[in-house]
Amino acid sequence: MMHKKEEPEKENSERWLVTYSDLITLLLIFFVVLYSMSSVSAKKFDELAQSMAIVFGQSGRSGVLDGGRTVIPDPAVHKQKRNITNTREQIRRMIANLGLEGKITVREEGRGIVISVKDTVFFRPGSADLGERAQEIIASVASLLADLPNSIRVEGHTDNIPIHTFRFYSNWELSTARATNVLHYMVQEKRIDPVRFSAAGYGEFKPVESNDTEVGRASNRRVDIVILGEDFEKFEPSGENESVTEPQETTSSGPVIIPDTVTDEEL
Numbered sequence: 001m002m003h004k005k006e007e008p009e010k011e012n013s014e015r016w017l018v019t020y021s022d023l024i025t026l027l028l029i030f031f032v033v034l035y036s037m038s039s040v041s042a043k044k045f046d047e048l049a050q051s052m053a054i055v056f057g058q059s060g061r062s063g064v065l066d067g068g069r070t071v072i073p074d075p076a077v078h079k080q081k082r083n084i085t086n087t088r089e090q091i092r093r094m095i096a097n098l099g100l101e102g103k104i105t106v107r108e109e110g111r112g113i114v115i116s117v118k119d120t121v122f123f124r125p126g127s128a129d130l131g132e133r134a135q136e137i138i139a140s141v142a143s144l145l146a147d148l149p150n151s152i153r154v155e156g157h158t159d160n161i162p163i164h165t166f167r168f169y170s171n172w173e174l175s176t177a178r179a180t181n182v183l184h185y186m187v188q189e190k191r192i193d194p195v196r197f198s199a200a201g202y203g204e205f206k207p208v209e210s211n212d213t214e215v216g217r218a219s220n221r222r223v224d225i226v227i228l229g230e231d232f233e234k235f236e237p238s239g240e241n242e243s244v245t246e247p248q249e250t251t252s253s254g255p256v257i258i259p260d261t262v263t264d265e266e267l
Contacts, residue, residue, distance in 0.1 A: 083148060084227060088113050090144050098137065112150070112229040115141060116208075119158075119178070119221035126163060128177035130185060138182060141225065142190040151233045153198045154179045154186075155224040159217035160204040176201025178223055198236070 103118045122134040156175030168174040179199040187194045209216035
């Protein structure tokens, strides 16, 4: 019996289409993945990174989602920053409620939040004594700062008009006395931890405006209450080996008043 001769199998000239279709499919998947990654919310990514850091106990260490290029922030630091931001907004509302816009300003600098108070709000010309109105304002500010963990620096500034009186030999003494009296009132009357505080007097040497005009000089006569940020706070003395004395009770309503004060412009 004769067998039918088998015809040779023809070569499939369209086999390349299989490879081509696989390649197109992979490229499509690749671009879909790229699009989905580009659409990720940065806020959600940060939340995910922080959550993973908390779970794995790696708060403040390098992240793994981007190959370790990003440092995962400490949640406590984020909480502190939120507290500072909330306090800043509360101070702005307080300023508006007291009708002190233009006399008290709040700004953010690299070193922290600066509450800048014109000298006329707190003091009479040439004086470092706090009146009742000044004490009320300081008490309101202190109440907002009491729950913050940050260090606070009170800075006194004057204009460049010389002063030389029995009480204040120069603008150095006047600016320092003003800063110290604001600090004392916060510590003694509002019972804020004194470890958090420092005072500085800069005289006329840190102006924010030119001293060539009265408007500029008025801006330079100020007291700045600085809420130090974390980066600057770490340079403050720790005081770990020093004993801290609790502030003593005082029967006075404010800093001791010395009579015969004069204006800033008097020599």
